Amino acid sequence: xxxxxxxxxxxxxxxxxxxxxxxxxxxxxxxxxxxxxxxxxxxxxxxxxxxxxxxxxxxxxxxxxxxxxxxxxxxxxxxxxxxxxxxxxxxxxxxxxxxxxxxxxxxxxxxxxxxxxxxxxxxxxxxxxxxxxxxxxxxxxxxxxxxxxxxxxxxxxxxxxxxxxxxxxxxxxxxxxxxxxxxxxxxxxxxxxxxxxxxxxxxx
Amino acid sequence: xxxxxxxxxxxxxxxxxxxxxxxxxxxxxxxxxxxxxxxxxxxxxxxxxxxxxxxxxxxxxxxxxxxxxxxxxxxxxxxxxxxxxxxxxxxxxxxxxxxxxxxxxxxxxxxxxxxxxxxxxxxxxxxxxxxxxxxxxxxxxxxxxxxxxxxxxxxxxxxxxxxxxxxxxxxxxxxxxxxxxxxxxxxxxxxxxxxxxxxxxxxx
DNA sequence: ATATGAAGTAACTAATTAGTTACTTATGAA
DNA sequence: TTCATAAGTAACTAATTAGTTACTTCATAT
Numbered sequence: 420x421x422x423x424x425x426x427x428x429x430x431x432x433x434x435x436x437x438x439x440x441x442x443x444x445x446x447x448x449x450x451x452x453x454x455x456x457x458x459x460x461x462x463x464x465x466x467x468x469x470x471x472x473x474x475x476x477x478x479x480x481x482x483x484x485x486x487x488x489x490x491x492x493x494x495x496x497x498x499x500x501x502x503x504x505x506x507x508x509x510x511x512x513x514x515x516x517x518x519x520x521x522x523x524x525x526x527x528x529x530x531x532x533x534x535x536x537x538x539x540x541x542x543x544x545x546x547x548x549x550x551x552x553x554x555x556x557x558x559x560x561x562x563x564x565x566x567x568x569x570x571x572x573x574x575x576x577x578x579x580x581x582x583x584x585x586x587x588x589x590x591x592x593x594x595x596x597x598x599x600x601x602x603x604x605x606x607x608x609x610x611x612x613x614x615x616x617x618x619x620x621x622x623x
Numbered sequence: 624x625x626x627x628x629x630x631x632x633x634x635x636x637x638x639x640x641x642x643x644x645x646x647x648x649x650x651x652x653x654x655x656x657x658x659x660x661x662x663x664x665x666x667x668x669x670x671x672x673x674x675x676x677x678x679x680x681x682x683x684x685x686x687x688x689x690x691x692x693x694x695x696x697x698x699x700x701x702x703x704x705x706x707x708x709x710x711x712x713x714x715x716x717x718x719x720x721x722x723x724x725x726x727x728x729x730x731x732x733x734x735x736x737x738x739x740x741x742x743x744x745x746x747x748x749x750x751x752x753x754x755x756x757x758x759x760x761x762x763x764x765x766x767x768x769x770x771x772x773x774x775x776x777x778x779x780x781x782x783x784x785x786x787x788x789x790x791x792x793x794x795x796x797x798x799x800x801x802x803x804x805x806x807x808x809x810x811x812x813x814x815x816x817x818x819x820x821x822x823x824x825x826x827x
Numbered sequence: 828a829t830a831t832g833a834a835g836t837a838a839c840t841a842a843t844t845a846g847t848t849a850c851t852t853a854t855g856a857a
Numbered sequence: 858t859t860c861a862t863a864a865g866t867a868a869c870t871a872a873t874t875a876g877t878t879a880c881t882t883c884a885t886a887t
Binding site (some may be wrong): 441442444445490523525526527528529530533536537544545549572573575576577578579580581583584585587588589590591592593594595596598608609612615616619620 | 645646
């Protein structure tokens with residue numbers, strides 16, 4: 420690997436950590452440079468300014484989920500509808516559990532009214548997954564295991580919010596419920612619960 | 624009202640707006656002072672420093688939900704279990720829809736690992752509502768309309784996350800789903816969907 | 828070997844920010 | 858009226874921050 424590539428990568432790794440932890444306003448360019456063991460000058464040389472660096476990090480993080488989604492879509496082409504839906508839920512649980520930075524970056528972005536995502540023209544970023552869920556629900560209806568009334572859009576919204584919110588709210592919720600939501604046990608319970616709710620809804 | 628009380632109130636109103644919009648790091652003390660039409664000196668005289676002001680705002684905002692919860696608990700003492708659960712869902716929908724600052728402050732707090740809430744010893748802040756839901760589910764089981772397997776903790780988590788996440792993720796989700804989740808129509812649909820899911824779960 | 832452009836360094840600037848200080852004005856009880 | 862205290866002001870400080878500049882070192886193709 421060229422040395423400059425290595426430097427860029429170190430900057431991106433450090434920046435992801437810093438931005439995920441502290442957000443755009445809280446993040447310090449000097450801190451990123453120090454963590455990356457890179458001179459601040461290089462950071463500006465490669466990424467222009469703080470905002471461009473932030474956008475790059477956000478898109479990278481977002482893209483890593485897209486890759487996982489596409490891989491599941493490819494693998495589950497011939498899986499039956501009910502299992503496929505459960506696998507999607509499982510994918511999000513696993514991904515969000517292992518990618519705290521993703522959860523946090525998306526929260527910052529929501530607080531920023533999705534401005535960076537908007538300006539990055541990523542409108543179609545989730546299209547593959549949405550189409551896939553729609554297709555699987557359609558298959559389930561034809562097989563006769565899903566209700567004809569089931570709405571793909573409802574299920575997609577539910578999937579995304581029910582799983583994401585568990586992770587994004589784990590700190591305040593753990594406090595309020597006096598339970599550690601990050602524990603494997605609680606996580607498994609919630610996963611099953613969400614699966615049951617959604618499959619129940621689909622089967623009516 | 625004493626003039627100082629009026630000044631304090633103006634500071635709190637301006638601070639809530641500023642902190643909700645920009646978070647602790649992004650918020651500017653000078654901006655708060657200007658919006659409140661108050662000299663910065665007074666802000667420090669009354670609230671000590673930026674962090675103390677932030678905590679005060681957070682607790683105020685949090686407390687406004689508690690008041691709404693307590694009022695519903697009082698009113699629905701004798702309401703049947705199923706309606707009572709639906710009313711709780713409705714309460715959260717209405718409250719969050721009308722209190723964007725609450726949603727945002729809680730998101731900032733989650734990103735801050737709930738540190739302010741922790742230090743503020745608000746562990747019992749949701750106890751009334753949790754106990755109430757537990758009681759209503761218990762009543763439902765006795766009446767025979769709810770399944771004996773239904774878990775109050777599951778329902779409470781679901782209530783809090785399913786409704787909150789709709790609002791906290793509305794910006795990125797609207798983009799991804801290419802729908803305006805803030806519209807009254809989408810809101811009603813999601814409310815009904817959440818009600819159905821939860822009541823279905825309770826009735827098994 | 829060496830010339831050239833890319834990679835890297837350290838010290839700087841200009842702007843912004845939380846928090847302070849020394850001072851003035853209003854209020855209300857004796 | 859007067860005097861003590863509470864409320865308010867404007868200008869300041871010290872620290873921090875994003876971004877820049879003028880310079881040096883390194884790698885490599887010829």
